Amino acid sequence: MNNKKSMQRPLTEHIQQGRPPLDLKGYERTGGYAALRKALQGMSPAEVQQLVRDSNLKGRGGAGFNTGTKWSFVPMDSGTPGPKYLIANADEMEPGTFKDRLLMEGNPHQLIEGMILSAYAIQASVSYIFLRWAYRQAAQLLRKSMAEAYAAGFLGRNILGSGYHLDMHLHTGVGRYMCGEETALLNALEGKRATPRAKPPFPQVSGLFGKPTIVNNVETLCCIPHIVNKGAAWFKGLSYSEDSGGTKIYGASGKVKKPGAWELPMGVTLRELIEEHAGGMKDGLTLRGVLPGGASTDFLTKEHLDIKMDFSSVAAAGSRLGTGTMVVMDDATCPVGFVHNLQHFFAQESCGWCTPCREGLPWVEKILLSIERGEGREEDMELLRMHTRLLGPGNTFCALAPGAMEPLQSALKYFREDFENHIKGKKCPYT
Amino acid sequence: MNLYKQDTMLSEAEIQAIDHEISLLPHKKAGVIEALKIIQQHRGWVSDESVEAIAAYLEISPAEVDSVATFYNLIFRKPVGRHVILLCDSISCYVMGYDKLYAALQQRVGIRFGETSPDGRFTLLPNACLGCCDHAPAMMIDEDLFRDVKVEMLDQLLSGYK
Numbered sequence: 001m002n003n004k005k006s007m008q009r010p011l012t013e014h015i016q017q018g019r020p021p022l023d024l025k026g027y028e029r030t031g032g033y034a035a036l037r038k039a040l041q042g043m044s045p046a047e048v049q050q051l052v053r054d055s056n057l058k059g060r061g062g063a064g065f066n067t068g069t070k071w072s073f074v075p076m077d078s079g080t081p082g083p084k085y086l087i088a089n090a091d092e093m094e095p096g097t098f099k100d101r102l103l104m105e106g107n108p109h110q111l112i113e114g115m116i117l118s119a120y121a122i123q124a125s126v127s128y129i130f131l132r133w134a135y136r137q138a139a140q141l142l143r144k145s146m147a148e149a150y151a152a153g154f155l156g157r158n159i160l161g162s163g164y165h166l167d168m169h170l171h172t173g174v175g176r177y178m179c180g181e182e183t184a185l186l187n188a189l190e191g192k193r194a195t196p197r198a199k200p201p202f203p204q205v206s207g208l209f210g211k212p213t214i215v216n217n218v219e220t221l222c223c224i225p226h227i228v229n230k231g232a233a234w235f236k237g238l239s240y241s242e243d244s245g246g247t248k249i250y251g252a253s254g255k256v257k258k259p260g261a262w263e264l265p266m267g268v269t270l271r272e273l274i275e276e277h278a279g280g281m282k283d284g285l286t287l288r289g290v291l292p293g294g295a296s297t298d299f300l301t302k303e304h305l306d307i308k309m310d311f312s313s314v315a316a317a318g319s320r321l322g323t324g325t326m327v328v329m330d331d332a333t334c335p336v337g338f339v340h341n342l343q344h345f346f347a348q349e350s351c352g353w354c355t356p357c358r359e360g361l362p363w364v365e366k367i368l369l370s371i372e373r374g375e376g377r378e379e380d381m382e383l384l385r386m387h388t389r390l391l392g393p394g395n396t397f398c399a400l401a402p403g404a405m406e407p408l409q410s411a412l413k414y415f416r417e418d419f420e421n422h423i424k425g426k427k428c429p430y431t
Numbered sequence: 432m433n434l435y436k437q438d439t440m441l442s443e444a445e446i447q448a449i450d451h452e453i454s455l456l457p458h459k460k461a462g463v464i465e466a467l468k469i470i471q472q473h474r475g476w477v478s479d480e481s482v483e484a485i486a487a488y489l490e491i492s493p494a495e496v497d498s499v500a501t502f503y504n505l506i507f508r509k510p511v512g513r514h515v516i517l518l519c520d521s522i523s524c525y526v527m528g529y530d531k532l533y534a535a536l537q538q539r540v541g542i543r544f545g546e547t548s549p550d551g552r553f554t555l556l557p558n559a560c561l562g563c564c565d566h567a568p569a570m571m572i573d574e575d576l577f578r579d580v581k582v583e584m585l586d587q588l589l590s591g592y593k
Contacts, residue, residue: 095521095560133505134517134561136574169455174468175504177559191456191463193502209457253523253564260565295522295560327522327564341525345559351502 008238009263010226011219011247015106021141024148027109033154035228036113039120040162043228045076048121052224054232056245060099061089061180061217062293062322064244064311073204074122074212085213086119086127087189088221091173091180093132094294095345096327099249100218102261104131104138107222108145112168114221116154117228119166122214127168130185132175139172146170177349181398182215184351195353196398219249241267241310250309252278254328255285261325267313271305274328285330289414293322295342296403298410299329318410334430335415336422339408340368346404357401360391364408371419374427381419384412435510437478441488445473449488459489463499467506476507504558511554512547514592516540517571520557523564532568535582539589552593 014022014030022030039048053068074084088111092100104111111129119127131139146168149155157165176194178184183197186208207213223246227235236245244266250273251261257279264277270290274280281287289299292309298319300307307317314321329338347361364387367380388409391401412419421429441449452465466485471477477500479493486493500506507515518536520529537543540553547554563569566578572592580588 092562093560096523096564097560098562098564101562132562134558134571134576136576172468173503174464174506175559176502188464189461191461191465191499193499209461251565253567254526259567291522325564327526329526333526338522338525341520341522345521349559 007265009247010230010238011103011110011222011249012106012263014110015102021105021107022109024109024145024152027107031229032109032225033113033152035225036116036154037160039117039228040160040164045121045123048117048228051232052121052227055223055227055235056232056239056243057220057223057227057235058244058311059217060219060223060248060323062094062296062320064321067216067220070204070216071118071122071214073202074214075205076123080212082211083126084122084124084211085208086115086122086124087185087208087213087215088115088127088129088218089180089182089185089215090129090131090135090138090218091185092135092218093177093180094296094323094325095342096253096291096294097251097323097325098253099251099261099323099325101135101138102249103218103222104135105141108138108141109149110222110225111142111218112145112149113154114224115168116149116159116166117224118214118216118221120164122212123164124212124214125165125167127166128189128208129168129170130173130179130189131170132173132179139170142170176351177345178351178400181400184398185215186213193351195351198397239266239310241265241308241313243310243312248309248324250277251325252328253325255282255330255333256280256328257282267308267310269306270300270309270326273309273326274305278328281328281330285332287328288331288333288335289329289411291322291327291329291407292319293324293326295327295345296320296399296406297322298406299414301414319406332430334372334428335411335418336368336372337428337430339411340365340372342407343368343404346400350400354397356391356395357397357404360387361401361404363387364391364404371422372428374422374425376419376423378423380423381412381416384408384419388412435478437474437480439480439484441470441484442473445469446488449485460491460495462489463491463496464503467496467500467503471506476510478508504556510547512551514552514573515554515556517556517558517561518544519559519561519567519569521560523560524568527567529568531582532570532580532585535585539585553589 057067058064178194179188184194188194203213248266253259262277343365347365350357352358388405393402448469449466453462470481482496483493486496561569569578
């Protein structure tokens with residue numbers, strides 16, 4: 001919708017599909033690195049932290065925690081033995097999610113500037129971009145942009161004469177969804193298996209190599225230069241929603257007419273996203289369900305189309321905003337097969353660290369496969385429901401298994417008759 | 432020469448690359464993943480001999496190296512073909528019919544997931560979401576990404592990889 005009043009798209013304004021991203025000079029011409037000058041030459045780290053807290057920016061990786069508040073847990077007294085670390089979580093592997101790729105391929109300097117500002121705010125001296133292997137083009141572009149930033153004096157010793165030093169490294173992963181989990185990511189960066197760590201201590205106090213560490217999502221970090229440039233009130237005003245400031249990169253995939261990603265005010269409705277931006281369902285198909293924020297979020301259905309896509313409204317509807325990039329399920333797609341695909345993914349990606357996840361997810365996957373093949377038994381329904389409890393929050397080390405249970409528990413609620421028809425009819429009615 | 436054996440010694444170039452990575456880290460041991468990536472880049476995959484060579488160089492046990500090597504799906508502990516096909520099998524590609532691509536690939540290359548063609552040209556692997564769900568189905572061949580892939584495109588796509 002281009003006719004909405006004064007629609008601003010700070011994160012994607014300078015991204016054009018099919019055109020290489022802006023180099024350093026081009027980025028500076030659009031106002032790039034002005035925020036860095038402003039902060040390093042006129043703001044204390046505490047002031048940057050307070051500004052970001054006031055902007056009500058909430059983590060875009062899915063957790064939705066206030067970014068400035070997260071930063072405030074980092075010890076700031078000069079007696080803390082260094083170094084401190086700032087990490088960009090660019091391990092985008094939540095199935096159905098493709099927003100961070102867009103930001104990194106489209107405007108890599110925006111991420112780098114956001115990282116330098118965030119590192120400054122917590123006085124980190126080393127920063128990493130943890131990038132998944134598959135994003136080869138992003139790796140190339142980020143390497144080139146980092147070199148440009150070093151050459152221009154935005155990275156390295158004594159940045160802009162401020163006395164602040166920051167190094168930045170690109171780490172490309174070698175697979176595994178678990179690396180996106182904050183503490184597992186830290187283990188991976190330390191050269192270990194990507195298993196989660198017990199909390200507390202929280203990474204803000206004891207993170208990478210035991211030092212204070214902040215891990216922020218790519219989209220979160222990309223918001224920072226704009227907040228520093230234009231202020232907390234402006235950022236809050238971008239949003240339609242009370243519960244988080246800013247715009248959001250929403251996306252849709254599946255059998256909609258125009259799959260894609262769009263930067264829109266936080267809090268647009270699910271209906272606007274699907275019917276206007278995604279162009280509605282492909283001809284002959286109707287909407288059956290939506291995973292609003294990636295594979296580990298509960299289904300929403302037609303009855304939820306008018307909810308606002310912000311953290312609290314989606315939670316009130318029984319799901320999570322997650323990454324804000326939705327997967328749409330049409331009425332010609334079998335819900336049992338759909339959920340089986342999800343559980344196959346989660347079972348495969350479980351790190352094996354704790355028992356409910358390691359043993360439970362393969363069991364769930366097997367049950368779903370047998371139902372899909374027409375070999376399911378009536379008692380399987382209760383077995384599946386039992387797993388949604390036993391693998392739920394509080395029983396596992398990290399959020400992988402509880403996340404896996406979200407689409408399953410909601411599928412059992414909304415598409416129950418589909419499961420039962422498979423079992424009674426001894427075949428998949430969709431084939 | 433046995434296909435499943437690799438040099439027990441690290442090469443000059445491998446050592447140089449590993450040393451560079453270690454220099455960025457607080458201790459040697461943290462360089463395991465980087466070392467595995469470097470060895471795979473030079474040798475195509477990581478054999479038992481290579482695991483032992485890395486372990487000796489980083490002064491940790493081969494079991495520690497292998498625990499890391501076997502955890503990450505893009506470290507290959509078996510020989511792979513000259514080209515590795517990663518076919519996305521996650522949810523958006525499932526909805527958009529990646530199974531048709533898989534069937535067509537099996538037919539054309541003659542291998543299933545986890546297998547390498549007898550001529551050593553291709554290894555075919557499933558991969559979790561490649562992050563281009565708005566252009567599903569998607570696949571990678573080596574470092575190249577292909578989006579909106581249709582069965583009719585496969586012959587031409589594959590012909591670029593000898």
